[in-house]
Amino acid sequence: MTPHRVVYWNIPDHAWMYLPFAVLVVVFCYGFYRRWRIWSKGQRRPIGPWGPRLRRLGRHAGLQSGVVKRRLQGYAHVALAVAFILLFIGTLVVMLKSDFGLPVMQGAFYLWFESFTLDAAGLAGIVALAIFLWRRYGLRPQALSREAADFFVPFSLLIILITGFVLQSLRIYATHDPWGGYSFVGYALASLWGALHLGIPAALLIHRSLWWFHLLLAFSFLAAIPYSKMMHLFTGPLAIFLSEPTRGSGLDSPNLETAERLGVNFLSDLTVKDLVDLDACTECGRCQDACPAFASGKPLSPKQVILDLREHARSRPNEPLTLAIKDETLFACTTCRACQEACPVDIEHVPKIVGMRRFRAMEEGEIPAGLSDAVQGIEERGHPFRGSQASRTTWMEGLDLRVWQEGTPCETLLWVGCAGAFDPRAQKVARALAQLLLAMGEDVKVLGGRESCTGDPARRAGQEYLYQIQAQQNVELLQQVAPKRIVTMCPHCMQQLRNEYRDFGANFEVVHHSEYLSMALVTGRISHAAGGKRVTYHDPCYLSRYNGIVDAPREVLSGAGMELTEMPRHGTDSFCCGAGGGWAFREEGAPRVNRLRAKEAVETGAEVVATSCPFCLNMMSDGVRAEGGGEVQDIAEILWEQVATSPVAD
Amino acid sequence: MRVIAFVKSILDPEAPPGAIRFDSGRAQGDVGQVLGPYEGNALELAAQIAEGSGGAFVAIALGGKEQETALRKALALGATSAVRVEREEGFHDPLATAREMQAAAEAAGGADVYVFGRQAGDWDQAVTAGLFAGLAGLPLVPIVQGAEVRGAALSVRREIQGGYEEGEISPPCVLSASNGPGTLLRLPKVKDVMMANRKPIEVRPAISPSGGFKVSDLRANAASRAGRRIEGDLKSQAEALAQDLRRVIPGIGGGA
Structure with missing residues (x-):
């Protein structure tokens, strides 16, 4: 049968x-x-x-x-x-x-x-x-x-x-x-x-x-x-289907002249994807576990933001979102995207948070102290640090580095970034990188006093208007310079120049210095002495999660002869240093995010903590010092030390 | 209450001395213009008084086109109109400046409250508000760190040595604003910035050429160029700084 x-x-x-x-x-x-x-x-x-x-x-x-x-x-x-x-x-x-x-x-x-x-x-x-x-x-x-x-x-x-x-x-x-x-x-x-x-x-x-x-x-x-x-x-x-399919910005570039409302304050200001996200959340809490703001006791849980917005959408859909999400929650975010990386259904937390920040910053003029000074600095001086535009070339004194002049060609443009130009610690990285490029025989130029902030801190703070002014001016200038390639040591600048400036007509070849140096090592353009130090590498969020660049900096370290030991959280699962989202310019109470991350780095027993972002460098330096760890260096500094001591370089 | 705020753009004070050159009594260079720091406090104070009383707020600046930076900022913060008195950049006799301000204020219809920064960020003379008050025959409250409209009067908080004092004054009056928690310049709303960029700025000729003291030469202080960066770890940096300070300021830290 x-x-x-x-x-x-x-x-x-x-x-x-x-x-x-x-x-x-x-x-x-x-x-x-x-x-x-x-x-x-x-x-x-x-x-x-x-x-x-x-x-x-x-x-x-x-x-x-x-x-x-x-x-x-x-x-x-x-x-x-x-x-x-x-x-x-x-x-x-x-x-x-x-x-x-x-x-x-x-x-x-x-x-x-x-x-x-x-x-x-x-x-x-x-x-x-x-x-x-x-x-x-x-x-x-x-x-x-x-x-x-x-x-x-x-x-x-x-x-x-x-x-x-x-x-x-x-x-x-x-x-x-x-x-x-x-x-x-x-x-x-x-x-x-x-x-x-x-x-x-x-x-x-x-x-x-x-x-x-x-x-x-x-x-x-x-x-x-x-x-x-x-x-x-x-x-x-x-x-998942509606999420950003590439590692772009996830942020739109609205026409502010015609926008009815600047930023997000009602459900109708969110996108369909944002609203689908609210119903896609399974409350698994992985975003919360990954969030540096939550881990350091700040009033932000990415999961709770989604749940609060969902509750708001269901119970009072026509009321302003300021009733659902408080300012201290919005501005606690470092925009590191660990939440998005951890989310199994690709909920995009950061664009919602930045969208709501835009409303607070642009419609109501509300930006936390410290960050508002940075934003004002960008508006008045073209950068968020102390010092004037006239000091943009101080870092390169004594180097045979030329400032681009109108009407001249430009092979490789070194985009120094505001940190590289004004921050004393990051200036050393800029010098190391410039010396490496010069040692390779690159025809490298800088923009000097004509370089201006990419606007990234302003955009992350919600001041999209100022950001767009900066973006348009920079794109216009770079189109005039027409470099064959742009090299930068700042992942935040790279994110703008490579990805987010596309909305403003940019289409440049932009490489992070880790990619450039890695390639130079592979092709033998750099000779150096053997290293041998035990190094752990901290992945900057804007390099790893935003751009998927995790191998190149490690290749530079191993190429420099360093012995690499990894922290438990690394690569695209890296833990933020605490500088993103404008926090580099704000006072942070204890426990500080950088201390949490530095502890992980120190526990590896590495002699040197390496990174490849000027903001991470400062945060990690403070944190590692407080945790009793060793030296913190940028990969360019590590490589330059090797090149400078190399008999070939001599 | 109708308010008039006098504002001023100055060469970025964060610029290194080497970036500024002095020529015919004027400081020049490839350096941006920024709103004078105390003028920022004056703008905030003026905006608060105008908002608190529901009155109009006019911003006036003396100088060339570079002064529009300050005037646009004032417009973005709620100034109903902005006036630029066309005048050459550089040092001007403070009394002549006060007279120009008085004439511009009268032409703008006068005000109940005149707000100044306590001193300009470039020449640092700190006398113009007082001279203006003298010319106008108005009471002056200097170094104001906050004001609140109470009916027809103003409750004013000012800094004194080692603390604060509060008092009341009935307009018309002159205030000179200083930096404090109550005069921290707010961030303008973007729509107001966009509107400010579209608003016209009235330009008036100066009533008379500057008289009095004339600057014949200007040089940067050589000592101010001779900064040095202290290297090393925090402890050694602190020790080196303390040593330098002891050398530069006799008597400091002698008992340490």
Whole structure:
């Protein structure tokens, strides 16, 4: 006989299930409509190109590459997701048989998919759910909340899976199913009924009652999806698809002359993607765990920002967002994007925060002390530090470095950056880099007093107007200079020149000094003595997370003969130094972010902490000194020391 | 209350002396213009009084086109109009300056409160507000760090040695603003900045050429060029700084 099973066995009145099914569809659709109504308030942005978005969707939603960064719960989530999909397909197969009469519930397919595979999937789902419940209620991590809804979702799923197995076992027990062994979980449970001498009439009664309970619970669960965080089944992939497919800025460049409102203060100022994000959050707390502001006790949890905005969107959608998010929360962010990197569904926290900062800064003139001085400095003097534009070339005194003159060609333009020009510590890095470039025989020039701040601190502070003025002036000047390439030692400047200035017509070849030096080492343009120091490398956020550059600086260090030892958090998972988002110019109370990061660096036992950002350099120098660590140097300084002591260089 | 604030753009005081050259009594160089620091306090004070009383606020500056930096800032902070009295850059006799200011203020319709910075950031004479008050026959409250409108009067907080004093004055009056928590210049709203850039600035001729003291030569102090950077760790930097200070300022830290 062909292996098979009778669909709706022992449920003669199963047609009644279409009544609760109809209720399910109505409730589900209404819930979805309510979400859609909020999303439709958002600003629409052009979607294309689709290719990178679909690839990202495949990686992050299909392969769940973000989820599995945390091994145990990550793989548990993958198991549950796969189980969910397989069991859904299994249910569709049942529907094909019962409603369309297709002969699919038989033969090998029935034995190996409908019986064996689905049992394995159900069992994997139960194990995954047990892990989730154990983590949330056993380990009780701070990042996971323990509200009623947090219990409802995994517990109801667990009950659905368990009752499914019990139903299967009762059928196998009552029918003496000859192929029951393929449903190995149900088969094992069926032997339990035998051991308990359960009577067949009782088994039939229990089966029929439990079937309706299982069905109603499953329908209730499905109907509740748009009203619970299980909505992420739909909004997660949607949020991933709508997210910035490349490591760009995620910030738009609005026309401020025509904008009705400057910045974000109402739901309608957010984008559709921003609003989908609110419903995509699964409250997993990974963003909070990664956030340097949260770790240092500041009043910012990226997860709570999303949840507060979601609550605001649902309860008072027409009220200003200043009611939901306080200034001290907004301005606590370092814009390091650790939250976004950690988020498994690609929620973009930083553009929302910067958008709200824009409103506070531009419409209300509210920027925290210190940062406002930096912004005023950019406006009045073209840089956020002490000193005037006239001092821009002080750092290069004694070097054979030329300032670009109008009408002359420019091969390599060294974009020094305000830190390199004005900050005493960063000036040493600028000198080291310039000397390296000169030692390579580069035709390198600088802009001198004509270089002006890229506007990055102003943009991150929310002062988009000032930023756009700076951007337009700089792009105009650089188009006039027309360098073959721009080399910079500042990841913040690079982020502007390479990525964000594209909105203002820029299309320059911009390389970070780590990339340039790494290439020079590979091609043998730099000769140097052997190093040998034990070094740990701190990845600047704007280099690693914003631009994906993590190998080049390490190649420079290993090329300089250094022995590299890594901190636990490195690469794109690096922990911020605390300078980003304008914090380099603000007073920070204890505990300071740089101390947390410096502690990690010192614990590696490295002799030198290396980095490749002038802001990180200062923050790490302060932090490492306070933690009793050794020297902090830029990769250019380390390499120049090697080159300068090299017999070849002599 | 109608308020008139006198403002001034100056060569960036953070510029190194070497970047500024002196020529015909004028300091020049490839250095940007910035709002004088105490003029920033004056603007904030004027804006607060105008807001508190619901009155108009006029900004007046004396000088060339470079003064528009200060006037645009005033417009962005809520000044209803801005007037530039066309006058050559450089040193001017303070009394002549006060007379020019008085004439410009009268032409602008006068005011209940005249606000100055306590001293200009370039010439540092700190006498113009007093001379203006004398010419106008108005009471002067110097070194004001905050003011609040109380009916028809102003409650004024001013700095005195070792503390503060508060008192009341009935306009018309003259205030000279100093830096303090109550006079910290706010950031203008961007829409106001954009509006300010579109507003016209009225230009008036000066009433008379400068008289009195004339500058015939100007040189940077050689000593002020001779700065040095102290290298080393924090402890050795602090020790070297203390030694330098003991050498430069006799008697300092003698008991240490």
